[in-house]
Amino acid sequence: MEYPLTEHINPGRSPLGIDEYIRAGGYRGVDRALKEMSPSDIVSIVRASGLTGRGGGGFPTGLKWSFMPKENDGGIRYLVTNADEMEPATFKDRYLLEGNPQLLISGMIIASFAIGASKAYIFMRWAYKKAEKIIRKALAEAYESGYLGRNILGTGFDLDIYLHTSAGRYMCGEETGLLNSLEGKRGIPRTKPPYPAVSGLFGRPTVVNNVETLCWMPSLVLNGSDWFIKLGRTGEGGTKLYGVSGRVRKPGLWELPMGTTLREIIYDHAGGMLDGYKLRGIIPGGASSDFMVESDLDTPMDFKSPVKAGSRLGTGTMVILDDKTCPVKFIHNMLKFFAEESCGWCTPCREGLPWVVKVLASLENGTGKEGDIEILEHQSWYMGPGNTFCALAPGAVEPMQSGVKYFRDDFQKHIDGKRCPWR
């Protein structure tokens, strides 16, 4: 088993400095890419690998890059790393940022070279104070070693990377909201088209990629697309960071082959449920993913398979609903977050989310009434795909619509008994 993302991470110890990282072979990918390959060679490898975005959407990375204009008009192009990680129950990018900053930086150098970017930003969550220090130090080291700045490795390629720490808003993780925020504005999304590849940061061609996605570049250019595809189990290549939180024996984060099943992740790696707790549901990929249940445990967790179970891989880090936690309260917690984070542009999201939060709160307080479940169902449809400018609202309804489907009896008990049975 290979661990291209985490092999140089030693939990509890400080990350490798650039010299150690170079000695460990960490910058060979950059050397190969800049000295022996053309930008289009790299885009071809990324396309052939089938690498899909690890930020939750799963969009093919090579395809996204190929949308950048073919003609060079002499102006600046940008690469932006999305390190906002505000999706509730997501804790994977933090591990990479704190554990191996040079892996991300080398990945960003290769990606920038491939798309013709001369400036790049890391847009990072404000709360990641430790990662902030680590990244600042790592960037300074990369400049000193000649891997950033003018004429890198004597190839004529210039690249500056800047770190921006956010001021806190979930919307800033959405790629066009992120671009607005990086321009110093309110982080509300933009209408698309134009897509960022045409008009992105400061109106220039831009690629936005997730941290985990970019961390693939060094090993991908060295080992090629066939190697990448073979790492996965189901035809979708690579490894994936999977995590489990909640009442399991060993909550944690692991790099495993893409397509590892839910059962293996939860039972073999997370050690199964704590004594006295039973598994009732799984939010598999951050709060904006649909519940999966016991009968879905053999689903390979790649991008395609969970869709058949009515859910999605999302960010690959999960939270477990156990039998001692009220499902209504569990769903209320997530929807309250989404309601607070709505930017207010679209009516269904701005009005719908606070409404369902009210309904969920009343169910919890024992003042729910007949018809409430139907309101939740109707709103799930109303805020669904196609009715809003960004994916916040359609994502927000995923745990609610599937929660009502799987735990309808529990919702009904709140209404019939005029109280929460878990209180």
Added chain:
Amino acid sequence: MLTDKEREEIHEEMMAYPYPSAVCVDALKIVQRHRGWISDSAVADIASELGMSADAVDGIATFYTRIYRKPVGRNIILVCEGISCMVMGYEPVYKHISAKLGIGFGETTTDERFTLLPVSCLGDCDHAPVMMINDDHYNNLDIKEIDAILEKYV
């Protein structure tokens, strides 16, 4: 008026961006770091430095959760109320702190030592429950340890 230090830090940020108003969010964070919160006069100071209207800066300041437009205490406690921390028990943590300090979410102690706020998932869910005090991160919280943690902040 911005202090020399504030102005210097804002201008350093400007090196990374093509025009001044692009550093608005960074400028708010810088001034808040020095003054604790963003008052109306802080908004005006930033606006004039960046060539923006005060309303434009205020519109940006109020969008972001971590920009405080009201005074806060010397230390800010952020208790994660994300879903994993809910399952693992942030409520007992909150109740303990709230009882100990006599304040609820959104409030500041009368001696201005602490402000208590909820925060969304801090990306450390496998070590829930989690909280931050100022820039410090605390995880796998045990109620028994909390008093000792609070002691560190004066």
